[in-house]
Amino acid sequence: MYKAFLIKYAEIGIKGKNRHLFEDALVRQICYALRSVDGTFHVHKQQGRVFVETEGDYDYEETIEALSHVFGITGICPAVMVEDEGFDKLAEQVVSYMDQIYPDKHMTFKVKARRARKNYPMDSMELNAALGEKILDAFPDMSVDVHDPNVMLYVEIREQISFYSEEIPGPGGMPVGTGGKAMLLLSGGIDSPVAGYMISKRGVAIDATYFHAPPYTSERAKQKVVDLAKEISAYTGPIDLHVVNFTDIQLAIYEKCPHEELTIIMRRYMMKIAEHFAKEDGCLGLITGESIGQVASQTMQSLMATNEVCTMPVYRPLIGFDKQEIVEVSEKIGTYETSILPYEDCCTIFVAKHPVTKPNVNVIKKSEEKLADVIDDLMDQAISTVETIHVEA
């Protein structure tokens, strides 16, 4: 029945002279999201709206699913599109639409017409009244409420006439590609995919770095991270995932540094390596899934110690989130099930019983000096043996 989708967007609308850049990005992202959906689609801007028009048969469920992953969209309105064959025909079509969509007729409604094509014989007020009357005649149980209707029926007169009354929520945010690119430190856990999602929601494209430590972590743990990257790429678009072999660095730290500081020191080197790839990939920042106090390495003191090695800004969108709030987002975006698969990740394999919770940067640096004669080679080795996997949903 639906031949088109009216795409609603909120924030893009207020971007002043840059507005067309944002709209173009939105159109581009919609086209990208629809590329693998069954059907032929035409996406275009028209008088401050973005329309997705369909041609011939298409898969409705898949289309909605794809569109609800495009950042920038706040609402998706499936619309009926008809040729202008006079008012009586239009009234008939509108009545039949209302009949199909609302089986329970005990409700209030309001018609809101918009006449973009001014040569239509009736003006919007007349249309509102006339269509409302036809609907009331057809369904005596319905009534009009102009202030707070249950259903708002929009009718738009252009070359063709479209009408819609339902809105499926979109993810909000801004179209990917309007905000540069950032490097996500992706582990196999619950938090980092959510962090990537949240930054990407602000229009940011994503690349990712994952640290694996064979034989302490398995191929399956790595596959899980590839799967997670794939899951968030349904929102973020393509991701280049850098898989770094971290075993030797980890063992060197284990051998030479105090075990309570192992996690902090390890994370400092992870940040350095991630920043290296961030620069290579033209990223403008790093993203982590840290939240204050969640674990020993995420106290403010620990964050300060890990942050100290970076020159780029580190974005931590979950910093004020409780675990439960993070879980809720991960369930919503569909990464939770994958995240909880039970494979060891490299942050936990050598974790000390009582890791430092208030590390002192100077003490940590002192400990790191013990690595001085090996660490440069080990870092070079880790960077040069990276495996980069292109991930796309």
Place this chain on the structure above:
Amino acid sequence: MEAYLDNSATTQCSQEAADLMMRLLRVDYGNPSSLHNCGMEAENYVKEARKRIAQTLKVNEKEIYFTSGGSESNNLAIVGSALANKRSGMHVITTAIEHPSVANPFAYLEEQGFAVTYLPVDAYGCISLQDLKDAMCSDTILVSIMHVNNEIGAVQPVEEAARLIKQTNPNCLFHVDAIQSYGKFRIYPKRMGIDLLSVSGHKIHGPKGSGFLFVRDKVKVHPLILGGGQERGLRSGTENVPAIAGLGQAAMEIYQNFDAKIMQMYRLRDYFIAEVEKIDGVSVNGHKDHSNAPHIVSVSVSGVRSEVLLHALEDREIYVSAGSACSSNKPAVSRTLQSIGLKRELLESTVRFSFSVHTTKEEIDYALEAMAELVPMLAKYRRS
């Protein structure tokens, strides 16, 4: 060099079984239920497989029911016989170290109102007949005991258990999970007093998705899959002819030249145990002599987590199982290892080597060499 030492997980399908299956997929692909010739041909393959299997157990062909594998056989035997006989009593007995495909059906029976007794095991993983005797009562309708434990290879005294059960309560059914023992032991259910016996195809060089349940004549079992009435009404669904034929072929092959093959496996096991225990921190669980199964060696390595050792061996193309798969975010401690009273620090440090009739001394040597190198190295880096 590659050493596949995870044959208790699955085995390589025999060439003859695979060839036969390919023919049944591509050439003789009929449905045994069809009335025409194609159907009859297919039926003949099923009959032939049934005959071959029946011969290995010395039972009647009519007592063999094909299933989709070990788990289904266990489910059918336990839930099916309990449902069919619950009017005679609501008490059932099993052991603390069963495979999940036995343990979970018993948990299901418990939910359905049955009383379940779980027999403990000793440090070698064996039940005591006295415990069994004490647990038996007039209300007991089913006892299920695994023949060979899948994690440590402990062998249960099933023949003595059967005698004891029948003496105490002749109507009580006795089920044996023989998934790890069929093909490693000669099993004659009728002579031994076993009423129900579960077997899986892919543990004996047959295909995955194949298995059977022996149901002694006149034993009542309620079907779990209802439908067109195949397998004499006990297991509906179009017969998986290729898998059944493959299983029949594998069953026949595994019992050819049997004694020599088993002796060879015990020789390799003896050698492996003697050598591996020379490595610092390594100990072998269960009986080390021939009272254990010939193909399973459970090895605990102090200070090395099983998963790490597994992946380090994997790196050298040596494939084993983690005795008890554990990780930081999902502890799944093995019930068998807990039941034999393994020390806590070894629960997460146990791997299983399992051999097949094709395992060679070269593979064993290669694995031993890797263990000797890896264990000291990995033990150096432990969780503090």
